[in-house]
Every structure is written in structure tokens, then in C-alpha cells.
Amino acid sequence: MLEGILIGLQTAFSLQNLLMVIGGCLIGTFIGMLPGLGPMSIIAIMIPVAISLGDPSAALILLAGVYYGAIFGGSTSSILLNAPGVAGTVATSFDGYPMARDGKAGKALTIAAIASFCGGSIGAILLMIFAPMLSSVALLFHSAEYFALMVVGLSAIAAFAGTGQVAKAIMMTLLGLIMATVGEGALFNMPRFTMGLMDLQSGFAFITLAMAMFALPEALYLVMDPSRSKTGQSGDIKDLRITKDEAKSIAPVVGRQSLQGFFIGVLPGAGATIASFLGYAVERNIAPEKEKQEFGKGSVKGLAAPETANNAACTGSFVPLLTLGIPGSGTTAILLGALIALNVTPGPRLMVDDPQIFWAVIISMYIGNLILLILNLPLIPYIAKILAVPRNFLIPFILFFTLMGAYIGQNNATELLLLVGFGICATILRFADYPLAPLLIGFILGGMLEDNFSRSMQLYDGISFIWERPMTLGLLVIACLLVILPSYRARRARARAAGVADGD
Amino acid sequence: MALDRWIGLILLGIFAAYGYAAWFTMDGSLAPFMQRNPIWPSTFPKVLSVMGIIVGLIIVLGLEKSDKPREENPSVIVYRQLKEFKLGQAGLLLGLMVAYALLLRPAGFIIATVGFLVMGSVILGERRWITMIVVAGIATGVVWYLVQVVLGIFLRPLPAFMGV
Numbered sequence: 041m042l043e044g045i046l047i048g049l050q051t052a053f054s055l056q057n058l059l060m061v062i063g064g065c066l067i068g069t070f071i072g073m074l075p076g077l078g079p080m081s082i083i084a085i086m087i088p089v090a091i092s093l094g095d096p097s098a099a100l101i102l103l104a105g106v107y108y109g110a111i112f113g114g115s116t117s118s119i120l121l122n123a124p125g126v127a128g129t130v131a132t133s134f135d136g137y138p139m140a141r142d143g144k145a146g147k148a149l150t151i152a153a154i155a156s157f158c159g160g161s162i163g164a165i166l167l168m169i170f171a172p173m174l175s176s177v178a179l180l181f182h183s184a185e186y187f188a189l190m191v192v193g194l195s196a197i198a199a200f201a202g203t204g205q206v207a208k209a210i211m212m213t214l215l216g217l218i219m220a221t222v223g224e225g226a227l228f229n230m231p232r233f234t235m236g237l238m239d240l241q242s243g244f245a246f247i248t249l250a251m252a253m254f255a256l257p258e259a260l261y262l263v264m265d266p267s268r269s270k271t272g273q274s275g276d277i278k279d280l281r282i283t284k285d286e287a288k289s290i291a292p293v294v295g296r297q298s299l300q301g302f303f304i305g306v307l308p309g310a311g312a313t314i315a316s317f318l319g320y321a322v323e324r325n326i327a328p329e330k331e332k333q334e335f336g337k338g339s340v341k342g343l344a345a346p347e348t349a350n351n352a353a354c355t356g357s358f359v360p361l362l363t364l365g366i367p368g369s370g371t372t373a374i375l376l377g378a379l380i381a382l383n384v385t386p387g388p389r390l391m392v393d394d395p396q397i398f399w400a401v402i403i404s405m406y407i408g409n410l411i412l413l414i415l416n417l418p419l420i421p422y423i424a425k426i427l428a429v430p431r432n433f434l435i436p437f438i439l440f441f442t443l444m445g446a447y448i449g450q451n452n453a454t455e456l457l458l459l460v461g462f463g464i465c466a467t468i469l470r471f472a473d474y475p476l477a478p479l480l481i482g483f484i485l486g487g488m489l490e491d492n493f494s495r496s497m498q499l500y501d502g503i504s505f506i507w508e509r510p511m512t513l514g515l516l517v518i519a520c521l522l523v524i525l526p527s528y529r530a531r532r533a534r535a536r537a538a539g540v541a542d543g544d
Numbered sequence: 545m546a547l548d549r550w551i552g553l554i555l556l557g558i559f560a561a562y563g564y565a566a567w568f569t570m571d572g573s574l575a576p577f578m579q580r581n582p583i584w585p586s587t588f589p590k591v592l593s594v595m596g597i598i599v600g601l602i603i604v605l606g607l608e609k610s611d612k613p614r615e616e617n618p619s620v621i622v623y624r625q626l627k628e629f630k631l632g633q634a635g636l637l638l639g640l641m642v643a644y645a646l647l648l649r650p651a652g653f654i655i656a657t658v659g660f661l662v663m664g665s666v667i668l669g670e671r672r673w674i675t676m677i678v679v680a681g682i683a684t685g686v687v688w689y690l691v692q693v694v695l696g697i698f699l700r701p702l703p704a705f706m707g708v
Contacts, residue, residue, distance in 0.1 A: 092697065207599055207608045208548065211555055214596045218562055221589050228585040230573075233565060263637060263668070264629035433679060436664025439637060440657065443644060444687065448697055456645030460638055472548040490588045497583040527608055 041172060044391070048399025051097050052407060060093075060102040061404050065411045068109020069423055073117045074434065078127075079110035080370045080477075081255040085441050087247055087378050088448040096382040097397045101404040103375055104358075108160065108408045111312070111354060112416060113423075115152045115347060120145060120424060128312035128353075131320040131346035138338035146280040151340055152347045153417045154282075155294055159348035160409040162298035163305070163355030167362075168402055170306075171391075175363035178388035184505040187492040188515035190485050193366040195519040196308040197478050199526055206526055208474050213482040219244055220486020239454050246377040248446045248459050249483060253476045254370070255445075256463030259438045261470075262431065280417065282340075290344040293323055301349030305356025308368035312350040312357075319349030355405060362386055362398060367484065370477030377484050549604055556600030563593030636667045652702040657684040 051057060064086075071082045086106050090099035114129040119136035132152065139148035181189065198209035222233045223243025234240040297319045304315040323345040324335045335342040360366045365387030367373035379386055384394060391398050416423070446459045466476055496505040496512075507513055566589035574584060602608055644660045651659075661680035670676060691697050 207602045208552075211552070211596070211599045211603060214559070214592055214599060215555065218559070218589065218592050218596065221592070230585055232570065232585055232589070233562070260634050260637075263634045264631060266630070430670075432665045432668040432670035433676075435637075435668060436661045437683065439641060439664060440661060440683075443641060443660075444691070447648070448691060451697065453645050453648055456648070457642065460641050460645065464638065469551065472546075472551045474548065474551065493588060494583045497587070498581070501582045 041168075044172075044395050044399045045168075045403070047396050048401075048403040051396045051400035052101065052403035056095075057098055057101050057400065057404065058407070060098050061105040061407050062411055062415065064102040064105020064107075065109040065112075065408055065416060068106035068111075069113040069116070069412070069416050070109075072110030072113025073423065073427060074113075078114065078254070078258065079107050080250075080374060081258050082106055082110045083371060083374050084247070084250040084255050085445050087250065087374065087381075088445045090378055091381050092448070094382075096379060096384045096394070097400045099378060099382055100375065100397065100401050103378060104401060104404060105408045105411075107354060107371060107375075108156075108351070108405075108412060109416070111350060112153065112156055112412050115156070116149060116420060116424065117427065119148045119152060119343075121427065128316055128350045129346070130313070131316040132343065132350075134320065134336055134346075135339050135342035138336070139340075139343065142338055144279075144338070147282055147286075148343060149420055150280045150282050150417065151286070151290065151343050153413050155290065155297075155344040155347035156351040157409045157413045158294045159298045159301055159351035160355055160412075161406055162295075163302045163352040164402055164405040164409070166299075166302045166352075167355055167359060167405070171359055171363050171398075171402075174359065175388040175391050178364055179392075181388070181511075182496070182509070183492040183499070184496040184509050184512040185515065187489060187496055188512040188519070189364060190366055190489045190492070192515050192519045192522070193308040193360065193364075193368065194478070194482060194485065194489075195522040197368070197481060199522040200307070200314065205473075205475065206523060209478045210523065212469075212474055212476065212479040216479040216482025216484075217486040217489065219249070219479075220483050221490065239452075244458070244483070245446070245450050245455060246381070246484065248450065248455050249462060250374050250377065250480060251442045251446050252459050252462030253466045253480050255438070255442045256459065257467040257470050257476070259435060259442065260463070260467050262435055262438075266431070286340050290340055293341050293344045294348045297323070297345050297348035298352045301352030302356040304349070305353030306359045306368070308360055308366065311369040312353040315353035315356075316346035316350040319345040351409075358401070358405075362390060362401070363388060365390075365488070367481055370480055373477070373481040373484050380484075549606060552600055552603030556597065556604055559593055559596030559600055562589065563597060566590045566593050633667055637664060640664060640667065649700065650704050652704070652706070653688055653699045654684055654701050655703060657687070 052061075067086070068079070068082060071085075072079065083103055083106055086103060090102050093099050093102065111128065115132045115136070118129045118133035119140050122133050122137040136148045136152065139145070194213050195210075198206055198213055218233075220243070222240055224231045224241060231241055300322065301312075301315040301319055304318065305311060320335075320342060323341055324332060327335065327341060331339065331341060354371075357368050357372050360368045361372040361376060365376065365385060367376045376386060384390070384397060442463075443456055443459065446455050447453070469476060497503065499505065500508065505512060506516060566586045570586040570589070571584060578584065640660060640663055644656055647656045647659075658677070658680045661683065662676050665676050665680075688699060688701060692699050692701075
């Protein structure tokens, strides 16, 4: 492990990669601050740039920097404007915005930055410990287990979609999977479902789909609903310092939430949003009665908890990505797509075959967190000026970057028409409350899922691998339970509630 | 019927068509030696189509119920608000994107992009012409330089008839 860390340090501290992480953090903060643009859109827009770098470590470092920056930027707009750019920072605005209204915006930003830094750094240490352990177990897996594991991942994402949403999330996953079957597969060498169109021969482009699923609907919403893009002056940000007492009171919160957030982040489908809400709720419940009253009115603990938890969860979400090659969230799915485009297959072999990528990413997480703290924090009063850019200028630019991203990726104008078409479909799907992240995750995992499934079928001459390999069977049972349990429990709770209403 | 169930119906149709292709039309052209394989190109699609149809039916028939009204979730847009939305602007911008896609090659990057950025702002109600043109011009130049020179991806700057 020590050797790995040294390789990582060497790679991460090269001038190019340092610039990447600094640039990524700044760009991420900049764009992440714009209300309505979440990390997924920003990473989708940055992918063509990252891919054209050609170096997988640099690309992943850049994108990870953008990811962290975007989350930090999202917290900034939550605190200053009460306009969270992403669901993961909604809990931040509960206490952050009241603090800013009391004229303590600078202090709130500092607490957010320190909490994020601690959450991210502790998360990175935990990642260093758990990722190698998990990947050494994962090396024992065969294609049958991989197939089952991916099914578990996809079901978990659907299961965490929330009550009443499981069927929709599964539907979206399946839609992503069937989109992945379009074009020529690696195993069969024959075009499938292309409807005779040459443009579909190589399948749908992942970047186009990522842009269409995330960046374009966000931009269209900003157009359709002007109240969503609250831009305007955010007032003066001064006095960034916090007192010793405040530091003392948030220290235990940060410690607890780093751990809790990390482990929630590891679960596929849970991620930063659940971690931040849960972190907030847990801290409020265990706080002494007097401090409990403060929550929601500008409590430092209430601000530190979700901020720590969401950053730790972001780091945690890298565990399944790097060790199993299975993304647990939309963002890590996009990162996975970028890695595949760069000819790197994340998974247990990554640590063996490309240790420099694996460790450089982890080391650059520390650097990224450090940069957010020492570089972005003092710059925040200036970066916040971007909130004053009028939307009449902003929106055409966002649309233009979406178009450019799809065009650069494929160098093909037909791709732009596909982008618009998919973008319209995605916007309608969002109207109807269908989650879009499962679609993209399904699309990205589709190829691998089918390959592993086919390989197991060939090895066992049929589907007998399901019951002949106990681990595969076990994983598939878990997948079924994950999908069925939430609906079952909701049904039972409803039945019980109905019974009570009847005077039972 | 609520919008999400209508969409469920459309998705059900997509899965049915996909399933039809997988079950009935795809295997016809399969080479005889491949037919002895335990796995055919249509195997995985067949599984997916069956699952898709089952889940589609669950959505369309409304078998899974949500226990909290969606209006409670602030990040969700309730489509009944649709009337208050500026659909016209969004439609025009989408049209503009299509025009950009069609014009990018023939008109060249610079004209197409400056036109797109200026028209985009105009659609959104901006009328400060000089500012718009200057901002769009600078941005176009910077992006062209970054893509062409830094990233090394060819973007034809000028219209096709000018030969570049």
C-alpha cells in the first residue's frame, strides 16, 4: 500500500496534474454556484475536455476536482441565495441561509469549507483503507458474480429511489439497458436494433446521452421557470473567521458525519443527498435540547453536519467505482463512461494494472480538498460575482457548451440533432417524475452486464451458473429483495394505517 | 390518467416493439453455427423486453403507490404548473439548437456560433445589441482557439464556400 501511495504522490504532484486539480476545482466551483446546474451537468460538459487530454490519470483528476468544486459551489449558492444547485446541498441551506441573512455569510462559508474539507479528507483516508480490501475480494469474482453484482447495483439504485418510485427507476434502468444494446456489440459482431441506420451502427454516444439527460433539461428548466434561476447580488461577504468555541462544537459533528457519510456514499444509489439529509437529522436528534432549538435558525452544527456528510459520501461513492467498476450514482457513472472512453476499465484489476491511476485519484482528492480550503475560500467573494451574470447571457452559453460537448466528442453534426431529441425526451421524463440517473447508469453498465452474462452462459452452457455458483445466487437474491422490500413495507404500512383509521 | 402513467404507456409500447424485434425478427438472420451457442444476440434483449413489459404494466396500472404527494418535494416540478412556464422560449431555443446543428458545417463555426449566442439572448429578451455581439464574438474566438489549437480538434471556422 505504501508503494502505491508513493506512486500516487508522484503522479498527483506532477505539474500537469496539479494544474488539473486546481483548474478542476475552480471551474467546478464557478459553474456549480450557478443555481440549477449540478455536478452531473458540469462533469458532462467537462468530459470532452478530459477525454481529449488523453491521459487517464489527468482526466480523472480533473473530473474529480470538478466534482468537488461543484459541490462546494453548490453549497455556496445554498448559503448565499437559498438556491441549492443540487439536491445534495439542500440540507446546507437549512442553516446556512439563516446565517447569511444574519450577516454571517462569511462565517457560514468558512464552516462549510472546513466541514467539506474534513469530510472529504477523512473520506479519502477511509477510501485508502477500504478500497484495496474490497478489490482484493473482488479479484475472486468470476463473470457470473460480476453479472450478479451489477444486477445488485442496479437494483439498489432503483430501491433507493424512494417509495412510489421504484417501478419508475427500474423502468429507466431497463430503458438505459436497451439503449446500450443498440449498435454492434463486442461479442456478436452483428448490428442490432439499428433500424438500418448507419449512424446507429456504433450505438448511441455516451457523451451525447449524458448531456441530454442532465445538462440540457437543467438549462431548459432555467428557461421555462425564471424563478429557478435566482441570480442577483448576494451582498458583502466579510469576516471569514470562526471562533474557537464554534470550532470545538463542530468537531464531534464533523467526526461522526465523516464516517456516516462515507459509508452511506459507498452504498449504490444512496449518495450525497441521502447522506446530507440523514446527517442533518441525526445531529439534530442527538443535540442537547437547547441546541436543538437552534437548528434551522442558523446553527453551526446544522450547517457542518450536511456539509461534512455530503463530501464524505462523494468520496465514498468512489469505492464501488474504483474497486468493482460499478457506479453507484449518476456522477460516478459519468466518470466511468469517461474512463472507458480512455481505455481504462475500473474494477479490481485497476489496482494491479494501473496503480498510478488508482492512487493518483485518491491523492488528488486530498489535494482537491486542500485547494478548496486555501484557494477557493479566500476567492469566494470574487467568485460569487458570477451570481450576478444575467440569465439572458448565461443560458445561451450553457446550451452552447452542451452542443459543443456533444460535437467535440463525436465530430458529427447528426449527434447534435440526437442531443436535442434526447434532451426533449429527458425533459418530458423529468416532468413526469422519472429519475434520469438510473437510465444513464443502465446505459453505461449495459454493455458490461451483457458481456458478463453471455460469458457465464457460454461457460456453463445455459443459465445453470445461477444455481451452481452460490455467491451468484446469493447476490441475485439480494437484488430481488432490494427491489421487493420497499414496496412490501410501504404496502404493509399503508395497510396498517388504513386499519387504524377504521378504528381497529 | 396522470402524465407519468401516459409516459409509462409509451415506454410500454417501446418495450413491446423492442421485444417483437428480439423475439420474432432478429433470429432469422442468425448463422447456423451460431444457433448452437447457448447465447444468441437476441437472448439478453429478450430478457430485457419481458422485464420492461412487466414493469411498464405495473406503472400503467398504477400498482405501486406513492405515500407522499409529489407537491411536497420542492425540487420536483409539478406539470400542472406547465401553463406558467415559458414554453415558447424553450421551444424557440430548441429550434435554434437544431438550426445550429444544421448550419455548423455549411456556415462555419464562427458565423454559426456568434449567431447562436446572439439569437439565444434575443429569444430570452435581451436587447443590448452591442454587448451581445461583443460577448458572443469574444467567447466564440476563445472557444475556437481552445478546441482547434489546444485540443487539436478540427473546427471549420469559415463558411464552406470560402474554402477553409
